[in-house]
Amino acid sequence: MKHLLIPLLFIFLFSCNQEEVKENDFNYPETAKDSTVDDYFGTNVEDPYRWLEDDNSDETKAWVTAQNEVTFGYLHKIPFRQKIIDRLTEIYNYERFSTPFKEAGKYFFYKNDGLQNQSVLYMQDDLDSEPKVLLDPNKLSEDGTVALSGIEISKDGKHLVYSISRGGSDWNEIYVKDIETNEILEDHIEWVKFSGITWYENGFFYSRFPEPKEDEELTTANQNQKVYYHVLGTEQKDDKLIFENKEKPNRMYGVSLTDDEKYLFLYESETTSGNGLYVKDLSNPNAEFQLIAEGFESDYTSVDHINGKLLILTNNNAPKYKLVEIDVNDLSKENWKDIIPESENVLEHVSIGADKLIVSYMEDAKSKVFMHNFDGTGKTELALPGIGTMTSFSSDKGEDIAFYSFTSYTVPSVIYKYSFKSEISEVYKKPDVKGLNFDEYVTKQVFYKSKDGTKIPMFITHKKDIELDGTNPTLLYGYGGFNVSLTPGFRISKMIWLENGGVYVVANLRGGGEYGEEWHKSGTLLQKQNVFDDFIAAAEYLIDKKYTSSDKLAVEGGSNGGLLIGAVTNQRPELFAVSLAHVGVMDMLRYQYFTIGRAWSSDYGLSEDSTMFNYLYKYSPLHNIKEGINYPATLVLTADHDDRVVPAHSFKYIATLQEKYSGNKPVIIRIETKAGHGAGKPIAKRIEQSADIFSFVYDNIGINPYKE
Numbered sequence: 001m002k003h004l005l006i007p008l009l010f011i012f013l014f015s016c017n018q019e020e021v022k023e024n025d026f027n028y029p030e031t032a033k034d035s036t037v038d039d040y041f042g043t044n045v046e047d048p049y050r051w052l053e054d055d056n057s058d059e060t061k062a063w064v065t066a067q068n069e070v071t072f073g074y075l076h077k078i079p080f081r082q083k084i085i086d087r088l089t090e091i092y093n094y095e096r097f098s099t100p101f102k103e104a105g106k107y108f109f110y111k112n113d114g115l116q117n118q119s120v121l122y123m124q125d126d127l128d129s130e131p132k133v134l135l136d137p138n139k140l141s142e143d144g145t146v147a148l149s150g151i152e153i154s155k156d157g158k159h160l161v162y163s164i165s166r167g168g169s170d171w172n173e174i175y176v177k178d179i180e181t182n183e184i185l186e187d188h189i190e191w192v193k194f195s196g197i198t199w200y201e202n203g204f205f206y207s208r209f210p211e212p213k214e215d216e217e218l219t220t221a222n223q224n225q226k227v228y229y230h231v232l233g234t235e236q237k238d239d240k241l242i243f244e245n246k247e248k249p250n251r252m253y254g255v256s257l258t259d260d261e262k263y264l265f266l267y268e269s270e271t272t273s274g275n276g277l278y279v280k281d282l283s284n285p286n287a288e289f290q291l292i293a294e295g296f297e298s299d300y301t302s303v304d305h306i307n308g309k310l311l312i313l314t315n316n317n318a319p320k321y322k323l324v325e326i327d328v329n330d331l332s333k334e335n336w337k338d339i340i341p342e343s344e345n346v347l348e349h350v351s352i353g354a355d356k357l358i359v360s361y362m363e364d365a366k367s368k369v370f371m372h373n374f375d376g377t378g379k380t381e382l383a384l385p386g387i388g389t390m391t392s393f394s395s396d397k398g399e400d401i402a403f404y405s406f407t408s409y410t411v412p413s414v415i416y417k418y419s420f421k422s423e424i425s426e427v428y429k430k431p432d433v434k435g436l437n438f439d440e441y442v443t444k445q446v447f448y449k450s451k452d453g454t455k456i457p458m459f460i461t462h463k464k465d466i467e468l469d470g471t472n473p474t475l476l477y478g479y480g481g482f483n484v485s486l487t488p489g490f491r492i493s494k495m496i497w498l499e500n501g502g503v504y505v506v507a508n509l510r511g512g513g514e515y516g517e518e519w520h521k522s523g524t525l526l527q528k529q530n531v532f533d534d535f536i537a538a539a540e541y542l543i544d545k546k547y548t549s550s551d552k553l554a555v556e557g558g559s560n561g562g563l564l565i566g567a568v569t570n571q572r573p574e575l576f577a578v579s580l581a582h583v584g585v586m587d588m589l590r591y592q593y594f595t596i597g598r599a600w601s602s603d604y605g606l607s608e609d610s611t612m613f614n615y616l617y618k619y620s621p622l623h624n625i626k627e628g629i630n631y632p633a634t635l636v637l638t639a640d641h642d643d644r645v646v647p648a649h650s651f652k653y654i655a656t657l658q659e660k661y662s663g664n665k666p667v668i669i670r671i672e673t674k675a676g677h678g679a680g681k682p683i684a685k686r687i688e689q690s691a692d693i694f695s696f697v698y699d700n701i702g703i704n705p706y707k708e
Helices: 058-075 081-092 494-499 517-521 529-544 560-571 597-604 610-619 648-660 683-701
Strands: 002-004 037-040 043-046 101-103 106-112 120-124 132-135 146-153 159-166 172-178 184-192 198-200 203-208 226-231 240-243 252-257 263-269 276-281 290-293 300-306 309-314 322-327 337-340 346-353 356-363 366-372 380-382 389-394 401-408 411-419 424-429 441-449 455-463 474-477 503-507 553-558 578-582 633-639 667-672
Touching (some): 058 667, 081 683, 132 159, 146 198, 263 300, 290 309, 300 346, 337 356, 346 389, 441 529, 494 503, 494 683, 529 560
Parallel strands (some): 474 503, 553 578, 578 633
Antiparallel strands (some): 037 043, 252 263, 276 290, 322 337, 346 356, 356 366, 366 380, 389 401, 411 424, 441 455
């Protein structure tokens, strides 16, 4: 690719006074254009808003301020917005717990009293003792924007190692706390990203990147990740380098440890799909990492080590996954033994409890759980309470008691205690959400045909008494990528929509993992259009079956789902009333140049390849906005600390849409401050954002949910 750049000559931004913003009368900031042109294999592609990629420039900051003035000036004038905030605050205020887990003879869990910005980590000596606060992230910042992103308890139970994220960034810092004294030790690790924490002996393993240049922390490409070992009480500069690959700067590395601490696994990846796997015998001080499986055609995840055998979950020659057993003395693939063969359903996860393998399957995007002996025999089912998702199963070898959580679209996460001896589950913690009657709602799964005849599953949730007359406000959500499966789960904010007669729909598009690796790959690279066709067909199904109509249909997606919304809005603008694109990948020609973007190439391909350029250029949301099209009302959402999908994607997209759209519907951008891609966002910010989203949707489908 040849790059031609003519410098930006001037910036000329108009920001309108908030008092002058009126419904259907938007004075958008005039966004300056430069003459940047890229030559892709003989095709000249203009990129006039390239300057917005510099999020630290004064010009970009002024543009952000001007855009937010328009956006919040409009949103804050919607008459029922405050009532939505009040109702969200009311229903958010319920006590909720995470699944307990046991380490070093003690139990640990997270709890939120209701409106705490961040959930608090608790510890208790046994299930009958009084829980004690171990770490309260709400005390790490006044506004709740410092979040806990990971923890590890030392094997002796004396230390808590924890990582935090500031302002929603993917960058993490690691600290250590003495559990007995509550003292925060001097250990401090920086520039950690996409890394676990693995305790071993008197320290822990972690992965980090080199320190980026000043002001480039949130945009520069993440390369040269290395694995280190930190000894407690030492400085980071003295940490021992465990692994690096100087020849392949774009590869990423992480480690995990068997429960007996005898074997260390090393994971090697280039993209989000497929990895290499190595193992090292830690009982031998002279041992080197040995190759188990070379990347990057298949995925390999270690489960544990039992009696000289390594248990590995893989989709190698098994698109829906299987569990294999590998002799530690003979790692060759021809000697691998299938313990749990591939079946008709996707094998999602394997863990160990008591003397059993706990095996979680996904059947048509719903959870099914079975118990097996270590050799794969003796299959018995763990009965779940209905259509939904088991979100975690916490257990240990030799322990009779385990815990698991179950949730669905109208079932807040319920924690169950399970006994392996009695094979009985009982409710351990059940949230009490006041002011909501979940018996009023129903969730059903339907299957519809996409453009090419492929059968696609979809969950539809609504009040039991709605009429299928084509008038129901409907919110359709999708993702369709990176092997991510959309299984039933509770979102308290969506109850605002449901209790006011809305229909909430989740479509399980190709590109996800609902039916294994073949389903995933059928929505990637040169087949990415399948994802958009699946989503469009979902909308057409809902209209055909009279759940809703085009003027009452809102569509939503985030990240890769934001790309989805941008693409389908360009392709079928008449089909939707409202478009909600969160932190979307909007520039498909340049995504690989920022932070971790290049790792997405297994799903998207790269514009550096001529074939992929032509394909990407045809659907890239930024490059397919046309003049003279009556686009839906559009709310783009991003954040200033998003270093996963940098905000430049959304900036350039909305600038182009505002330039080319001449209709009277709002096409605006909401730019959150001190927030990132979504993880760790405090409750206060979640409530504000949800209120803005639902206010925008209701206002643009002509419904006042609180009309007296």
